[in-house]
Amino acid sequence: MAGSASQPYLEGFLELAREVPSPKRGGERRDHLLFFAVLLDDHSRAATLARYDWAKRIFRWRHTPRPPERFHVTLQVAFTSDEAIPERIIEAAREAASLVRFDPFPLAFDRIEVFLPSKALVLRGDGGHVALTALNRRLGHALRLRGLSPHGVSGTPHITLAYARPLTYPVEVQPMQMMVREFQLIDSLKGQGYTVLGRWKAQA
Template identity: 35%
Template structure:
C-alpha cells in the first residue's frame, strides 16, 4: 500500500527518495552483529549503519517531487512477483570517495532473483515516465559502514532472507518509509 507524502514536499526539498528492499528485523540484527565483528577484525573506524537503516537500494529517484512519488507509486502497483530469497556471501569495500569508502555485503548467485525483480521494476518505472531513473547500473549490496580504509573481498558465512516487499524510503536525517508494496504473484 502507498502512503501519501505530498504534505512533506515543502519541508523536505533536500530529502532523497529511493526504492529498496529491507531485511526483516531479526536478519537486520544479525547483519549488524556481523558488521560489528568485521569492523573490529578489519580495524575499521567507521560508524555502523543502524539495523533499521540496512537495505538494498533498487533505484535512486532523486530529490522528493510529486512527479517521482506519483511515478514510483504507479510503477510499484504494476509489479507482480512472488517473494524470493537473497543471499550475500562476501564483504568488500567499494571505491567511494576518499575517506568515505562503503564496506558492504555482496554476492552473486544468491542475488539473481533480486536482479530479475529489479529489471521488472525498472521496466515499470520506464512505463511510468522514469526512464532515466531505470537505466542505471546495479550492484546489489548492503552497506555496513563507511570508512577511510579499504578492505579486500572476503568470504563470510552466507546471510540470507526472504524479500516479501519493497519500500519507498525518504532519506533525510534518518529513513522514513513512505510506501510499502508486498510481493505477490
C-alpha cells in the same frame, strides 16, 4: 474517439517527463533521494550487524556502522531534488510499483568489501542475484512507463554497512540469508533518515 480519450493522459505524461530530471550520477547528492529498496527485517538486520561486529573486532576497525534500521538493498533511484519531492512524482512512483509482480526469493551475502570511489563498506553476495535483477528490471521499466528517469543499481546485491578506507581484499564472513517478500519506496532526507512512502508485497 480513442485518440481524443488518450490525449489528456498523453499530455500529462509528457508534462511529467519534462519535469523529471535524471538522478545525479556523481558529485554531492541532493537533499532528497527518492528510491526503491528492500529494507531488512529485524532478524536480517541483527544478523548483518553481527557479521559487521565480528569483522570489526578481528580487524580492529574504528569506523561506526550506519543505523541498522537503514540497512537495505537498493533497487532503483527514482528522483533526486534539493527541495521536497513533488507529490505527483511520488504518486507516479507508487503507480509504477503497483504494476510490478514478483514471487518471494532468497538473497545470500557472504563477504565484506569496500566499493570505490565511494568508500562504502558493504556486505555482498551472489545468492539471489538473478531474481533481484529481474525485479529491478521490471521496476525500472514500470517507472519509465510513468514518465520517470530511474537509475537502477546493477552488479552483485549488497548492503552498505559504513564508510571506510579501502580493504586490500574481501573479508569472508558466515553467510547471511534473507527472504525478499516486499520492497519499499523511501524518501531519504540527507542527515535526517528515511521515510517509507509505500510497500509492495510479493505474490502469495
